[in-house]
Each structure stands twice: as C-alpha cells, then as structure tokens.
Amino acid sequence: MKGKQLIVRLHDFEYLDRVEDDGGKFKDAKGITQLTWPDGRLCFEATAYLHALTIERHASTQIRGGTPRTKAFHLSHLIRLCYQNKTDFVDLTDEMVSRFMQSLIEHTQRGDGSAKNGRRNGTTAHTIGCDWLDLLEFVGSLHGIAGLIGRNGVIRAQKVSKDYGGEHGVPKRTMLVWEHSALPTRDEYKTRRAMSFEVLNKLTAAVPKCIKSEKFAMFRKRQLRLILRLLRVTGLRRAELCMLRISDIEAAMSKKVAVLTVASVKKRRHTTRDIEIDHGELNEVLQFVKYFRKDVVEAYGKDEGGDGWLFVSSTTGERLSDNTITQWMGALRHEAGVEEQACAHMFRHLFAVERLCRLMEKHHKMTRSSFQEAMLGSRALKLEVMKELGHASEKSLEIYLNDAEAMLAELQKIKKSVRADLLDESLRSCEQQHQMRVAEGVPLVVSLSIFHESAMCIQRDADNLRSSSSG
Numbered sequence: 001m002k003g004k005q006l007i008v009r010l011h012d013f014e015y016l017d018r019v020e021d022d023g024g025k026f027k028d029a030k031g032i033t034q035l036t037w038p039d040g041r042l043c044f045e046a047t048a049y050l051h052a053l054t055i056e057r058h059a060s061t062q063i064r065g066g067t068p069r070t071k072a073f074h075l076s077h078l079i080r081l082c083y084q085n086k087t088d089f090v091d092l093t094d095e096m097v098s099r100f101m102q103s104l105i106e107h108t109q110r111g112d113g114s115a116k117n118g119r120r121n122g123t124t125a126h127t128i129g130c131d132w133l134d135l136l137e138f139v140g141s142l143h144g145i146a147g148l149i150g151r152n153g154v155i156r157a158q159k160v161s162k163d164y165g166g167e168h169g170v171p172k173r174t175m176l177v178w179e180h181s182a183l184p185t186r187d188e189y190k191t192r193r194a195m196s197f198e199v200l201n202k203l204t205a206a207v208p209k210c211i212k213s214e215k216f217a218m219f220r221k222r223q224l225r226l227i228l229r230l231l232r233v234t235g236l237r238r239a240e241l242c243m244l245r246i247s248d249i250e251a252a253m254s255k256k257v258a259v260l261t262v263a264s265v266k267k268r269r270h271t272t273r274d275i276e277i278d279h280g281e282l283n284e285v286l287q288f289v290k291y292f293r294k295d296v297v298e299a300y301g302k303d304e305g306g307d308g309w310l311f312v313s314s315t316t317g318e319r320l321s322d323n324t325i326t327q328w329m330g331a332l333r334h335e336a337g338v339e340e341q342a343c344a345h346m347f348r349h350l351f352a353v354e355r356l357c358r359l360m361e362k363h364h365k366m367t368r369s370s371f372q373e374a375m376l377g378s379r380a381l382k383l384e385v386m387k388e389l390g391h392a393s394e395k396s397l398e399i400y401l402n403d404a405e406a407m408l409a410e411l412q413k414i415k416k417s418v419r420a421d422l423l424d425e426s427l428r429s430c431e432q433q434h435q436m437r438v439a440e441g442v443p444l445v446v447s448l449s450i451f452h453e454s455a456m457c458i459q460r461d462a463d464n465l466r467s468s469s470s471g
C-alpha cells in the first residue's frame with residue numbers, strides 16, 4: 001500500500017506511569033510518535049521502542065517529534081519492507097535483513113513509500129540500518145527472544161566497542177556501535193559539501209518557476225527567497241529556521257551588535273545558541289513581515305504579533321513545516337537544472353567555513369595547524385567554536401578547516417577581513433533583492449524604501465567595524 005504515511009504524532013496524550021494507593025499516576029506524553037503498518041494497524045513493537053526512547057532516554061521531541069520522529073521515518077522503511085514480504089519482526093532472517101539493508105543504498109523513498117530519484121549517501125544509509133538493528137534488539141528483549149539478534153543469533157549482528165577522537169585536540173571516547181556484514185559503510189556514496197555560490201545563484205533565480213499558483217504568489221516568492229538567504233547567513237537547520245518567531249528578529253535588531261538567539265535541535269535538552277548577523281539582513285526580514293506576510297496571517301486569522309512564527313504556510317497560516325523546505329529545495333533544484341546535490345543542509349557547510357574563518361581571524365590563527373593547536377591548548381576556545389557553529393562533535397569541524405584556511409588566504413591577498421567581506425555580500429544581496437522585488441511587481445517606491453533602510457543598516461555596521469578595528 002502506497003500513499004499512506006505510517007507516522008502519527010500524538011497530541012494531548014497521557015500514559016499510565018505507576019499505580020499508588022490513591023490511584024493511577026499519569027505522565028504527559030505530548031509529542032510522542034506512533035507508527036502503523038501500511039494497512040492502518042498499530043505497529044506495537046516500533047511504537048513501544050519509540051516510547052522507550054522518548055520516556056526512558058529523554059530524547060528530544062521539541063521539533064515535530066525530534067529524535068524519535070527522525071527514527072520513526074527510518075523505521076518506517078523496515079515496516080514497509082516487512083509488510084511487503086508478509087513477515088513480522090520476530091520472523092526476520094539474516095538473509096532478509098541483508099537484502100533490506102542493500103536496498104537502502106540502491107533506492108530512496110518518500111514518506112508515503114513511493115519511489116524517489118537518486119541514492120542515499122553512505123552516512124544516511126548506515127544510520128538507518130543502525131536504527132533498524134536497535135529496534136530488532138528491542139523486539140528481542142520485549143518478546144524474550146534472546147537469540148533474535150547477536151553474534152550467533154538469527155540476525156548476525158553485534159555491538160562492539162570502538163574508539164573515536166584522540167587526535168587534533170578531540171577527546172578520546174569509546175562507543176558501542178553495530179556490526180553487520182550488510183550494514184552500509186559511511187563512505188559508500190558521496191558526502192555533502194558546502195553549496196557553491198554558482199548553485200545558490202541558480203536556485204535563487206529559479207524561485208519564480210516554482211511558484212505556479214496565483215494564490216499569495218508574491219508572498220510565497222518573497223518567503224522562499226528569504227528562506228534561502230537566512231539559510232545562507234545563519235547556517236540554521238530546517239527545523240531551527242521554522243522555529244523562528246518575529247520577536248526573535250526584533251530582539252536581534254535592537255542590539256548594537258545584532259545577535260540572533262535560536263533554538264538548537266540537536267541537543268537532548270532545550271538549548272539555544274547565538275548567531276551574529278548583519279542589521280541589513282534583519283531589516284530585510286522585518287520588511288517581509290510588514291509588507292508581505294501580514295496578508296496571509298490576516299486572511300487566516302492567525303496574526304499573533306511579535307509572538308507569531310516568522311515563516312507560515314500560504315494554505316493554512318500555521319507555522320511552516322521543515323519538510324516543506326525540503327520539498328521546495330527539490331523543486332528549485334529541478335527548475336534550475338542543477339544536477340549535483342543541493343539541499344538545505346549544505347548551507348550549513350558554507351556557513352561553518354565562514355564562521356571558522358572569523359574565529360581564526362579573531363584569535364590570529366590563520367592556518368589549520370595553528371588553529372588546531374590553539375584548540376588543543378584551550379578548552380574555552382573549543383567551547384566557543386562548538387557553540388558558534390552549533391555542532392555537538394569536535395571531529396565534525398575538521399572537514400571545514402581546509403576550506404577556511406583557503407578562504408582566509410584569498411582574503412589576505414586583497415587585505416580584507418572576513419567581516420568586511422560578509423558586509424559587502426549583504427549589500428549586494430539587498431540590492432539583488434530590490435531588483436527582484438521590482439521585477440515581480442512590488443511598487444518601485446516600496447522596494448526602494450526597503451533597500452534604502454537595509455543599506456543604511458549595513459553602513460552603520462560597517463562604521464562600527466571600522467571603529468572597532470581602529471580602536
């Protein structure tokens with residue numbers, strides 16, 4: 001059965017936690033994710049596993065289900081394969097699991113089970129395979145089947161200790177990881193790199209082709225362009241971007257040094273991080289709210305003032321879904337004729353390189369080796385880097401250092417700082433947005449007013465930079 005989503009997020013749900021003398025004690029399970037079989041029946045084992053992950057391991061559910069919901073999408077592929085092969089989890093054989101894992105690289109699926117062009121990279125396929133094995137280990141424990149999965153089990157997979165880190169200042173740690181003969185390796189297919197400016201320009205130019213409906217067409221074009229720009233200058237993940245409120249932008253705009261406080265979704269507990277951003281970029285956002293967003297939220301009676309979500313759906317007026325951004329990126333790539341990989345997360349790589357450049361410049365460590373040595377000798381610097389980039393692993397930063405070193409070398413040739421270069425780019429972007437607004441039918445006087453305010457904001461930031469540099 002295709003065309004049916006297997007994942008349901010429960011709302012206003014409580015579960016029985018324990019029974020005491022005065023009766024049952026319930027706990028709130030709002031946001032818990034439920035999985036079904038393609039015919040609509042509850043998939044009890046998978047749902048129980050997600051419940052254990054949410055309740056016992058305190059996994060994050062703050063963004064549309066968080067980590068459990070991500071795992072639910074991974075497990076949905078195994079559920080469909082079991083259903084198509086008319087088998088249950090406890091009846092799986094090692095040969096079947098091996099065949100299923102091989103399909104992770106060869107095919108991709110949408111959430112409704114339909115085929116999608118392209119292949120998964122090795123990292124994604126490896127993560128999905130490990131989530132499958134975690135579920136099967138849980139199923140064996142749930143049903144008391146000790147030999148379901150193990151070195152000599154029906155499914156021949158085992159957890160082994162593996163050391164990570166220990167180089168370039170990264171603390172050494174030991175983790176338990178799955179081993180199975182058919183588990184895809186992380187380097188089995190190409191990995192994502194930073195998005196090139198050439199591809200970014202092509203995607204931006206393709207926006208009008210993606211907006212085919214006339215309903216709120218101007219709003220949808222402006223919102224999509226703004227999403228591309230904020231992905232570029234903030235390095236936010238899709239879910240983090242969708243969590244932005246108007247009040248967040250207003251708060252950042254009011255500061256002399258504009259700092260945007262955003263939720264970090266990769267943490268188990270609710271945490272935030274601060275991202276420095278140009279006032280000109282923030283002005284573009286607030287002008288979008290003033291001139292384009294208001295018509296949509298008023299039409300649906302959803303206007304909540306500064307507490308409202310920044311990005312909203314043109315069909316409901318509710319907060320925009322991060323999956324919608326994924327769909328838009330696919331449509332933009334198609335309309336732009338971009339054959340290489342281009343997804344929202346690749347903006348984070350570009351952002352990370354530039355932020356590393358600024359940190360290397362700030363601490364006068366202009367080469368990869370000198371910066372790594374500085375991090376090795378300073379825990380404070382390590383924490384600063386990790387928080388600035390929103391990464392949970394120090395090792396994940398290594399892939400950006402070569403690109404950062406090369407970018408700094410090019411800027412040194414023209415005696416220009418990273419900060420000054422980014423301000424120049426912001427001004428060019430605001431001018432480009434002005435030209436596109438006019439081309440799309442925004443009155444010239446309105447667009448000129450927006451551009452003038454943004455340019456003045458950038459000028460003030462440049463003056464402050466000049467003052468701090470000379471001081």
